[in-house]
Amino acid sequence: MDLTPEEWEAVRLSLAVATRAVTFGLPFAVLAAWLLARCRFPGRPLLDALVHLPLVLPPVVVGWLLLLTFGVRGPAGRVLHDWFGLRLVFTAEGAALACAVMSFPLMVRAIRLSLEGVDRGLEEAARTLGAGAFDRFATVTLPLMAPGILAGAVTAFAASLGEFGAVITFAANVPGETQTLPLAIYSALQTAGGEDVAARLSLVAIMLALAGLVLGDWIGRRLRP
Amino acid sequence: MTLDVAIRHEHPGFSLDAAFTAPTPGVTALFGPSGAGKSTIIAAIAGLLRADRARIVLDGADLSGLPPEKRRIGLVFQDGRLFPHMTVAANLRYGQRRAPPGPTRFEDVVEMLGIGALLARKPRNLSGGERQRVAIGRALLAQPRLLLMDEPLAALDAPRKAEILPFLARLRSEVRIPIVYVSHAMEEVAALADTLVLLEAGRVAAAGALVEIAARADLPLAARDDAAAVLAARIVAHEPARDLTRLDAGGAEILVRTVDRPVGSEVRVRVPAREVIVATERPNGLSLHNILAGTVRGLVPDPARRSVLVEIAAGGGALLAQITPDAVARLGLAPGRPALALFKSVAVQIL
Numbered sequence: 035m036d037l038t039p040e041e042w043e044a045v046r047l048s049l050a051v052a053t054r055a056v057t058f059g060l061p062f063a064v065l066a067a068w069l070l071a072r073c074r075f076p077g078r079p080l081l082d083a084l085v086h087l088p089l090v091l092p093p094v095v096v097g098w099l100l101l102l103t104f105g106v107r108g109p110a111g112r113v114l115h116d117w118f119g120l121r122l123v124f125t126a127e128g129a130a131l132a133c134a135v136m137s138f139p140l141m142v143r144a145i146r147l148s149l150e151g152v153d154r155g156l157e158e159a160a161r162t163l164g165a166g167a168f169d170r171f172a173t174v175t176l177p178l179m180a181p182g183i184l185a186g187a188v189t190a191f192a193a194s195l196g197e198f199g200a201v202i203t204f205a206a207n208v209p210g211e212t213q214t215l216p217l218a219i220y221s222a223l224q225t226a227g228g229e230d231v232a233a234r235l236s237l238v239a240i241m242l243a244l245a246g247l248v249l250g251d252w253i254g255r256r257l258r259p
Numbered sequence: 260m261t262l263d264v265a266i267r268h269e270h271p272g273f274s275l276d277a278a279f280t281a282p283t284p285g286v287t288a289l290f291g292p293s294g295a296g297k298s299t300i301i302a303a304i305a306g307l308l309r310a311d312r313a314r315i316v317l318d319g320a321d322l323s324g325l326p327p328e329k330r331r332i333g334l335v336f337q338d339g340r341l342f343p344h345m346t347v348a349a350n351l352r353y354g355q356r357r358a359p360p361g362p363t364r365f366e367d368v369v370e371m372l373g374i375g376a377l378l379a380r381k382p383r384n385l386s387g388g389e390r391q392r393v394a395i396g397r398a399l400l401a402q403p404r405l406l407l408m409d410e411p412l413a414a415l416d417a418p419r420k421a422e423i424l425p426f427l428a429r430l431r432s433e434v435r436i437p438i439v440y441v442s443h444a445m446e447e448v449a450a451l452a453d454t455l456v457l458l459e460a461g462r463v464a465a466a467g468a469l470v471e472i473a474a475r476a477d478l479p480l481a482a483r484d485d486a487a488a489v490l491a492a493r494i495v496a497h498e499p500a501r502d503l504t505r506l507d508a509g510g511a512e513i514l515v516r517t518v519d520r521p522v523g524s525e526v527r528v529r530v531p532a533r534e535v536i537v538a539t540e541r542p543n544g545l546s547l548h549n550i551l552a553g554t555v556r557g558l559v560p561d562p563a564r565r566s567v568l569v570e571i572a573a574g575g576g577a578l579l580a581q582i583t584p585d586a587v588a589r590l591g592l593a594p595g596r597p598a599l600a601l602f603k604s605v606a607v608q609i610l
Contacts, residue, residue, distance in 0.1 A: 153340075155336065155338070155340050156340055156342060156343075158307050158327075158340075159334070159336065159340040159342075160342075160353070161307065161327045161328050162305055162307070162327055162328075162330075162332065162333065162334040162398075162401075163328075163333075163353050163354035163357060163397065163398075163401045164328050164329075164331065164354055164357035164358055164401060165328055165353075165357060166328050169357075173353075174342060177344045178343070178344060
């Protein structure tokens with residue numbers, strides 16, 4: 035199967051965007067899962083709803099909300115631009131942010147589930163053995179959550195590869211910059227005689243998804259205690 | 260040196276108000292039916308439960324204000340709670356790495372508990388008995404100043420219990436750490452404890468030396484089918500020709516079937532109340548070996564079992580005899596009267 039340099043670029047870009055989205059989202063997802071599973075505080079139902087919002091909102095709405103917030107004139111966008119010289123709109127970083135937000139609920143759900151499955155008795159045991167709070171988390175809780183974290187990361191990665199609406203709204207469809215696989219497929223279908231390109235790219239997308247699932251399953255089984 | 264514990268805690272539907280003092284080092288058993296508050300006391304001593312009021316003073320040091328991870332109190336849970344993602348060796352070293360250097364050495368613990376062959380394994384590949392031995396080793400290696408054991412044998416079947424009990428007995432004699440041991444199995448308690456704290460519905464019903472408490476006919480301990488007195492004894496001689504061992508219990512001679520331990524060893528002798536015959540005259544022509552002369556100390560009726568428990572001071576402690584009210588009347592037993600306690604060699608349990 036021969037891909038043109040432009041098509042390769044879309045594949046590479048998709049992988050880079052998804053990797054960034056997962057890397058950036060993961061620590062926040064662990065934190066959110068921890069807050070939701072272990073802590074009781076007044077704003078908890080609100081946080082729960084907020085985390086799950088991207089799952090139920092139309093992706094275009096999420097993209098537009100990101101545009102409002104992180105656009106050059108938006109409250110967060112202005113700070114990033116003026117203080118750090120960072121522009122998210124119409125960039126690969128912006129595409130990664132859109133993917134991270136969209137896949138966030140998937141990640142939090144998987145991690146939260148695994149956290150709730152961790153036997154608190156084991157943390158108590160670690161405590162009587164002299165382990166402080168962070169020590170316990172790093173040496174007992176986190177390793178026992180690892181399969182869930184991994185499952186969440188793989189799902190989020192796959193979802194990021196396929197994210198369309200939020201990316202095209204927030205980051206637009208710039209070849210080589212923000213044109214990920216689904217956007218490239220969409221563009222190909224809009225072009226006369228682009229069916230071949232769309233078919234090739236779709237095949238790549240299917241193979242990537244399958245590879246991700248198999249890899250995730252394999253690592254998950256190896257990590258299980 | 261002593262361990263002072265005073266805990267007050269209100270649960271919905273359960274109130275605990277218990278205090279006891281135990282000499283250290285030594286094994287203190289918290290004994291009582293489930294729901295008596297044993298595990299609550301253990302959790303409060305470890306600090307895992309924030310009791311409404313708790314005072315834990317060990318050899319003069321007040322530990323009550325410290326978080327669990329700073330108390331250095333080892334805890335062996337009923338279910339072991341080994342870390343499933345670590346090998347046995349990593350489990351054993353978990354507490355050791357976080358503790359200041361102490362006298363308990365890795366090699367000694369592994370040798371004492373017989374877990375050398377298990378070090379590279381994961382907990383899921385261990386039997387229940389092996390798991391508990393590793394859990395005990397892990398707690399010991401954290402160099403605790405006090406070791407708590409919350410029904411460590413309760414989850415095991417009889418053969419596994421029999422496998423671990425000798426290790427616990429070794430622990431008791433070789434480790435100089437005070438131990439608080441929770442159980443509702445009288446046999447474990449009789450074998451291991453020096454001090455007995457009897458709990459009943461969140462209150463301390465009685466506390467004191469094991470031999471004292473076990474022989475008190477007026478305590479709930481005696482109103483059980485397995486009621487038994489415990490005497491402290493020493494092996495005086497073996498008689499291979501008769502296949503018997505001669506014991507000395509507070510000046511009284513007790514003959515038992517040959518015990519596989521050297522002369523001079525301290526042993527505990529458990530005599531079930533059901534197996535003791537009371538007499539006022541020395542009988543002849545009996546197969547039994549043991550006739551201990553003593554004084555009746557108390558008589559407690561047990562209507563549920565249509566019997567009377569007779570407490571007879573003898574053998575440096577006291578024996579319990581479960582007999583019928585009719586027998587009490589026929590013999591004219593009363594506190595202060597002399598009486599003989601008779602029991603067969605085979606009825607005696609050596610602990």
